[in-house]
Amino acid sequence: MGLLSQGSPLSWEETQRHADHVRRHGILQFLHIYHAVKDRHKDVLKWGDEVEYMLVSFDHENKRVQLILSGEEILETLQEQGERTNPNHPTLWRPEYGSYMIEGTPGQPYGGTMSEFNTVEDNMRKRRKEATSLLEGHQALCTITSFPSSSICCRLGCPGFxxxxxxxxxxxxxxxxxxxxxxxxxxxxxxxxxxTRNIRHRRGEKVVINVPIFKDKNTPSPFIETFPEDDEAAKASKPDHVYMDAMGFGMGNCCLQVTFQACSIAEARYLYDQLATICPIVMALSAASPFYRGHVSDIDCRWGVISASVDDRTREERGLEPLKKNKYRISKSRYDSIDSYLSECGEKYNDIDLTIDKEIYEQLLREGLDHLLAQHVAHLFIRDPLTLFEEKIHLDDANESDHFENIQSTNWQTMRFKPPPPNSDIGWRVEFRPMEVQLTDFENSAYVVFVVLLTRVILSYKLDFLIPLSKVDENMKVAQKRDAVLQEMFYFRKDICKGGNAVVDGCGKAQSSTELATEEYTLMSINTIINGKEGVFPGLIPILNSYLENMEVDVDTRCSILNYLKLIKKRASGELMTVARWMREFIANHPDYKQDSVITDEMNYSLIFKCNQIANELCECPELLGPAFRKVKYSGSKTESSN
Structure with missing residues (x-):
């Protein structure tokens, strides 16, 4: 969601005039926070999830489904009935990019006890029930990553969606x-x-998103879309690709995120690095978005789509023209994978050229920041502010952080390193951002619990997943491919315990800083990474199981956790489908599908209706959920049945 200031937004030209002011004071605000809390230790583990939802309306008579543009009104009611009435209400609701979207989180962060894992799914159910109670009988709250779309009138990107x-x-x-x-x-x-407007103005043209089409038996080859009345679209669109031209095609998708509070800044930096290597693995495991603008695509994840949808770089910054008006060549969109590790043990693996603001970097070094943290912040601050409100130009840098967050919150990376807000009791945090939202509360809980448990194991066993960051980037590209979870190989560290002592205070001297031996990592399947392979890798699930065996866990919580891990295990092995694979199979087997990569209105309706039935536990879906799914009937749905 990012920073949500209130006030009068400035035009791009006005915002640009204040860009240096925002950067200068953003750094001062960060330094006030850093000096105030850099030595803070012993914060307790707290964590929470964020689930994004779409609001849909079913027209059962005409077999159509549309996105309801009433998110703001529903959000207002949810907040009024919830947190504004009771500060301890179990759920919180926030706005999202689309008028058809809302975001739900637990009302209070979860703590460090194992029993907390047994409350996640129940809280997600409460959120679904609360929001659904405000909908009409033909409407539903859906956790789908990308609105699958249809090809005639009811698709994301066509009149009538x-x-x-x-x-x-x-x-x-x-x-x-x-x-x-x-x-x-x-x-x-x-x-x-x-x-939306300022990204377009800064870029100098509309954003360009080209998603490869899935070549089915009857898909035209080459697949070419024509835009005779729009020269910009005609030039930007590519053969054999689905063309999109707006921020809404990326930021209008839904995701699942988790934020952790660490005990100290050192622990936060260590978790940031370790989890960065896990991002592409979990993204492929959670793949849930194979359809775009009414077509079957050849990708399974939204990441590249959302990255392109907010790419505000000019032609100069993208290397298409010589630098004249701009200062930097910038290799990535504002929404992409991380560009540098933050911990000392990660330094030797920082093999990506990092563009930084050298003046800011030198200023941070003078203020006592170490090289790694200084370059991280100086890299974020090569970006311009994209929004600025007239009432928020002049701030108290010692007690406010809006200018820092203006830049920080519009660098949307796989991991986000989050300093505490000024004058708060919140600690240093990291946010895990690559996951695609799943159809059911059970699945979303499984992915959340898996990642949170993994952080506990990383810290308890002093594990080390670090590999050269360039290899993590390669993994991110591979993870988005169709059926990547089964078909692709990923670079991963072989010995995750090697040199793993004192990982927060330092990384030992298992190897010299000049050694980047390729034998440290190798290509593995996700099945090997998650479930292990004798003589190759122990597997993350076996490590988590070993951790659980050594913990005092009540029976109910242990059963819940094991059910969640069973889902992850079977998704990795292929015994259960990812949501993306299940959606592909559903469309491929639909009687209206002509093997031409086109999704019709009725196909779209059938798919979303089925997704909603599965989400509300009104039907079984063993190929997606397996026997691990606890089929407790959920009473929150008011959606009518289809004849």
């Missing part, structure tokens, strides 16, 4: 100028439309 229906506004004056995505589908909070 929203309720009420709006036509896109590709002429000047609109926020996105999209051929497909109407501005009315953007959340009404000024941050979101301003972000």
């Amino acid at each position: 929203t309720l009420p229906e709006f036509k896109p506004n590709p002429v000047e004056g609109g926020a996105s100028k999209s051929l497909f995505f109407p501005d009315e589908a953007i959340n009404k909070h000024p941050r979101f439309s301003t972000l």
Whole structure:
């Protein structure tokens, strides 16, 4: 969600005039926080998840499904009935990019006891029930990553995909100028439309998203879309790709995230690094978005789509023209994988060229920051602020952090290192960001518990997953491919215990800093990484099981955790499908599908209706969930049955 300031948004030209002011004072705000809490230790483990939801409406008579643009109204009611009435309400609700989206989190962070794992799914169920109670009988709350779309009128990117229906506004004056995505589908909070407009203005053209089409038996070859009335689209679109042109095609997708509070800044930096190597693995495991703008694509994850959807780099910054107006060549979008490790043990694996603001870097070194943290912040601050509110230009740097968060929260990376807010009792945190949201509360709980347990094991066993960061980038690209969980190989460290002593205070001297021996890592399947292979790798699930055996855990909690791990284990082995694979199979077997990579209205309706039935436990889906899924009937759904 990011920083949600209130006030009067400035135009891009006005924002640009204040860019240096925001960066300068953002660094001062960060330094005030850093000096105040850099030595803070012994914060207790706290953590929480974020689930993003889409609101849909079923037209059972005409076999159509649309996205409901009432997220702001529903959010207002949820907040009024919840946290504003009771500060200890078990759920919190926040806005998201789409007017058809809302975000739910637990009302209070979870703590460090093992029994907390047994409350995650129950809390997610409460969220689903609360929001669903405000919907009409033909409406539903869906946890789908990307609205699968149909090809005629009810698809994300075609007239009629929203309720009420709006036509896109590709002429000047609109926020996105999209051929497909109407501005009315953007959340009404000024941050979101301003972000959309200013990304386009800064870039100098609309964003460009090209997703490879899945070549089925009857898919045209080459597959070519034509845009005769739009020269920009005609030039930007690529053969054999589905073309999209708006931030909404990325930020309008849903995800699942987890944030952890560490006991100290050193522990937070260590977790940031270790989890960065896990990001592509878990992303492939959670793959859930194979369809875009009414077509079957050849990718399974949203990451590259959302990265392109907010890519504000100019042609100069992308290396397409000589640098004249801009200062830097920038290798990635603002939304991408991390560019540097933060812990001492990660330094020798920082093999990616890092573009930094040298003046900021030198300023941070003078203020006592170490090289690694200074370059991380100086790299974030090569970016311009994208939104600025008139009332938020001049701030008290000692007690506010809006200018720092302006830059920090618009660097959307796989991991986010989060300093405490000023004058708060919140500690140093890291956010794990690559997961795709799943259909059911059971699945989402399984992925959350898996990642949280992994952090406990990393810290308890002093594990070391680090490999050259360039290899993590390669893994991120591979992870998005179709069926990557079964078909692709990933670079992973072979001996995760080697040199793993004192990982928070230092990394020992197992090897010299000049050694980057390739024998430290090798290509592995996700099945090997998760479940292990004798003589190759012990497997993350066996390590987690070993950890559980040594912990005091009540019977109910242990059963829940084992059920969650069983789902992860079977997704990794292929015994159970990922959501993306299940969706592909559903469409491929639909009687209306013509093997042409096109999704019709009725196919779209059937798929979303089935997803909603599965989410509310109104039908079984063993190929997706297996016997580990506890089929406790859920009473929160008010969606009508389809004849």
